Amino acid sequence: MSAVDLHAGAPGVDRTAPLARANPVAKLLAATVLSLGLLLTVDVVTAGTALLLELACLPFAGLSLSALLRRGWIVLLAAIPAGVATAFLGVDSGAVLLAAGPLSVTEGSLESGAAITLRVLAVGLPGVVLLATTDPTELADSLAQVARLPHRFVLAALAGTRLMGVLAEEWQQLSLARRARGLGADGPLGRVRTATGQVFALLVLALRRAATLATAMEARGFGVSTERTWARPSRFRVRDGLVVLGGVALTAAATAAGVLAGTWQLTLAR
Amino acid sequence: MPRITARGWGWRHPGRLAWAVRGLDLEIEHGERVLLLAPSGAGKSTLLSGIAGLLDPEDGDQEGELLLDGVPAHRARVRAAGEGTGHAVTGLLLQDPQAQTVLARCGDDVAFGLENHAVPRAEIWPRVDAALADVGLDVARDRPTARLSGGQRQRLALAGVLALRPGVLLLDEPTAMLDPAGAAALRRVVADRLEATGATCVLVEHRVAQWLDVVDRVVVLEPGGGVAVDGPARQVLADHRAPLTAMGVWVPGGTPTPPSRHRPAGQQVLTTEDLAVGRRGLTAPVLSGVDLRLDAGRAAALLGPNGSGKSTLALALGGLAKPDAGRVVAGTTLADGLRPEPHRWRPPELVRRIGSVFQDPRHQFVASTVADELAVGPRRTGASATETAVRLEELMERLRLTHLARANPFTLSGGEQRRLSVATALATRPHLLVLDEPTFGQDARTWAELVALLRGLLDDGTALVAATHDEDFVAALADEVWQVGAGRVVPEPAAVVVGR
Numbered sequence: 001m002s003a004v005d006l007h008a009g010a011p012g013v014d015r016t017a018p019l020a021r022a023n024p025v026a027k028l029l030a031a032t033v034l035s036l037g038l039l040l041t042v043d044v045v046t047a048g049t050a051l052l053l054e055l056a057c058l059p060f061a062g063l064s065l066s067a068l069l070r071r072g073w074i075v076l077l078a079a080i081p082a083g084v085a086t087a088f089l090g091v092d093s094g095a096v097l098l099a100a101g102p103l104s105v106t107e108g109s110l111e112s113g114a115a116i117t118l119r120v121l122a123v124g125l126p127g128v129v130l131l132a133t134t135d136p137t138e139l140a141d142s143l144a145q146v147a148r149l150p151h152r153f154v155l156a157a158l159a160g161t162r163l164m165g166v167l168a169e170e171w172q173q174l175s176l177a178r179r180a181r182g183l184g185a186d187g188p189l190g191r192v193r194t195a196t197g198q199v200f201a202l203l204v205l206a207l208r209r210a211a212t213l214a215t216a217m218e219a220r221g222f223g224v225s226t227e228r229t230w231a232r233p234s235r236f237r238v239r240d241g242l243v244v245l246g247g248v249a250l251t252a253a254a255t256a257a258g259v260l261a262g263t264w265q266l267t268l269a270r
Numbered sequence: 271m272p273r274i275t276a277r278g279w280g281w282r283h284p285g286r287l288a289w290a291v292r293g294l295d296l297e298i299e300h301g302e303r304v305l306l307l308a309p310s311g312a313g314k315s316t317l318l319s320g321i322a323g324l325l326d327p328e329d330g331d332q333e334g335e336l337l338l339d340g341v342p343a344h345r346a347r348v349r350a351a352g353e354g355t356g357h358a359v360t361g362l363l364l365q366d367p368q369a370q371t372v373l374a375r376c377g378d379d380v381a382f383g384l385e386n387h388a389v390p391r392a393e394i395w396p397r398v399d400a401a402l403a404d405v406g407l408d409v410a411r412d413r414p415t416a417r418l419s420g421g422q423r424q425r426l427a428l429a430g431v432l433a434l435r436p437g438v439l440l441l442d443e444p445t446a447m448l449d450p451a452g453a454a455a456l457r458r459v460v461a462d463r464l465e466a467t468g469a470t471c472v473l474v475e476h477r478v479a480q481w482l483d484v485v486d487r488v489v490v491l492e493p494g495g496g497v498a499v500d501g502p503a504r505q506v507l508a509d510h511r512a513p514l515t516a517m518g519v520w521v522p523g524g525t526p527t528p529p530s531r532h533r534p535a536g537q538q539v540l541t542t543e544d545l546a547v548g549r550r551g552l553t554a555p556v557l558s559g560v561d562l563r564l565d566a567g568r569a570a571a572l573l574g575p576n577g578s579g580k581s582t583l584a585l586a587l588g589g590l591a592k593p594d595a596g597r598v599v600a601g602t603t604l605a606d607g608l609r610p611e612p613h614r615w616r617p618p619e620l621v622r623r624i625g626s627v628f629q630d631p632r633h634q635f636v637a638s639t640v641a642d643e644l645a646v647g648p649r650r651t652g653a654s655a656t657e658t659a660v661r662l663e664e665l666m667e668r669l670r671l672t673h674l675a676r677a678n679p680f681t682l683s684g685g686e687q688r689r690l691s692v693a694t695a696l697a698t699r700p701h702l703l704v705l706d707e708p709t710f711g712q713d714a715r716t717w718a719e720l721v722a723l724l725r726g727l728l729d730d731g732t733a734l735v736a737a738t739h740d741e742d743f744v745a746a747l748a749d750e751v752w753q754v755g756a757g758r759v760v761p762e763p764a765a766v767v768v769g770r
Binding site: 159173183 | 319348351354362391427550618630651
């Protein structure tokens with residue numbers, strides 16, 4: 001029973017949905033194009049359009065709302081405070097809406113704040129969908145067979161993701177064991193010391209595990225030959241190309257909306 | 271089926287002064303099944319790695335030669351994987367089921383080796399299915415490996431090895447971490463597969479009795495190098511019972527079972543009232559309606575299959591986890607002025623009253639030397655420096671740790687780590703000791719020392735709870751058995767359970 005199970009059949013995810021079953025590399029490309037397009041500018045219209053279009057595509061991702069929130073809350077957690085902070089602390093321009101000492105909200109800073117929040121959401125949403133609908137094994141298969149990344153690297157990383165779940169369990173054991181040894185109840189300094197030791201112990205245990213796993217993998221022929229077959233074929237089909245095109249089209253539409261509204265402005269130029 | 275030949279073979283790991291194996295001359299014929307015995311540290315695992323071709327002469331120092339049908343073992347492995355014959359020369363099964371699983375789904379995990387050996391895709395899946403069937407693992411290909419029990423995982427690892435049709439099967443204490451049912455199933459499968467394939471087998475194992483029907487030859491390694499004894503299995507064990515027992519081998523009839531003891535019921539140490547305990551992340555409790563009582567100077571064994579909730583209950587009894595419902599109540603002597611529920615005590619208060627010993631000793635090490643490790647508890651409870659030093663000396667003496675006082679706990683052998691973890695729990699002289707699988711993976715010598723030590727503590731009035739699979743341990747120590755299963759705990763007198 002693992003505490004963090006990265007591979008279990010995820011609840012609330014429909015694996016047969018068009019976006020969910022697309023080749024992982026196609027999803028990765030589409031999400032990357034979108035992120036790059038959105039990182040060029042900070043404006044309400046571009047980010048807002050992208051977010052609206054993404055939400056319109058969401059039914060094809062096969063994610064239930066609860067599954068989306070369960071995985072995406074961290075994005076919300078990042079987006080809202082970032083926007084609020086910008087609204088209060090950002091460069092002021094236009095009419096003052098609210099002022100309290102050094103803090104002020106103006107029309108200009110409010111707009112920047114909204115743009116920041118929308119941008120974080122619009123960049124984060126495809127990432128959440130990618131992670132939620134992509135099985136790590138399929139991603140590795142696709143990275144090695146479609147993107148042609150070196151298979152030793154990809155498979156070692158994949159085996160590593162499985163160890164992450166094991167380490168979460170180890171961490172819990174280490175915490176309990178520290179209480180059993182009488183540690184961890186005296187002030188912040190004592191806590192920091194206990195936690196430092198615990199991190200070190202976790203590292204030692206992780207290295208031992210990794211060494212054993214490497215031995216087991218080598219004993220089954222891993223890492224010897226550059227020739228390798230794949231039990232699970234990963235193909236880049238026409239529909240996967242469409243997913244990438246969709247990502248490009250969505251980015252173009254959002255950018256066009258921003259340019260037409262006159263709000264699009266290259267961030268790097270500022 | 272290759273012949274294994276060692277001629278004056280030696281191996282020194284990179285960065286080490288001492289040779290792990292040296293001066294080994296050994297010949298193993300096609301289809302032989304050899305049990306390899308040696309005191310710990312004599313290089314059994316190194317020899318298995320060598321035969322498996324995992325020791326690259328470019329990495330460490332090698333002497334003499336280690337050949338498989340005349341080909342150096344390392345080259346034989348590399349050639350088998352590179353030539354695309356779809357066969358491995360050797361297959362290696364390690365001790366820890368958790369650490370050998372490579373992929374997230376059962377079928378993928380078995381297919382991993384076949385892919386590495388460039389077996390065409392059309393052949394992979396039939397061979398995966400056949401290997402899963404061969405080890406008696408009736409699971410779907412896409413079953414998550416995380417959902418398997420330890421015993422199932424070990425059979426899955428074996429399937430991954432067997433799918434490559436190795437001529438030599440190398441087993442490194444393959445059942446040491448399994449419960450009795452899981453261990454028996456694995457032994458049956460190994461015996462069956464060796465019968466069916468005629469493969470050569472080299473086994474490292476210190477619980478030898480159960481394997482006697484599988485192996486036909488015993489080789490005992492000399493700690494300094496070379497072979498000490500070599501001969502037919504039953505004869506070697508019968509002729510060398512005393513020296514083998516001394517090196518930690520469980521020779522049948524070699525470890526005397528101590529006489530049963532009848533201790534008068536002492537003062538009540540711990541009771542539970544309608545206790546329910548659960549695991550983190552689960553809403554429903556694993557065990558509920560638990561009513562137990564433990565008295566001073568008595569030992570209770572928590573028995574039950576893997577995953578039944580023994581460890582979870584042990585955590586609650588040891589004051590480490592909060593019960594889902596009901597209470598754990600410490601007796602007045604144990605509570606010593608504190609409120610009765612152990613999970614409410616602060617860590618320094620807890621460590622003076624209850625000692626917990628975890629299944630993996632490494633989880634509970636917090637210091638950089640053995641001596642410091644033992645001093646942690648006494649210091650936390652406010653013992654004076656002289657008092658701490660006296661206790662430390664005494665414990666190290668008693669548990670043969672004195673020569674290791676300055677060593678880092680993580681660098682000790684498995685037996686030494688276990689002795690140290692028990693010693694740390696005793697350093698604060700708790701009234702109750704809670705142990706989780708204290709004898710897991712231990713050799714006969716450490717086992718006997720542990721039992722003697724715990725018997726001494728019981729005589730002094732310490733109460734003891736141990737979650738265990740070890741029937742010998744129960745027979746040697748337990749006064750009562752708490753049978754865990756189907757969400758309940760049923761107390762029974764130990765004599766009744768052991769007699770069954």
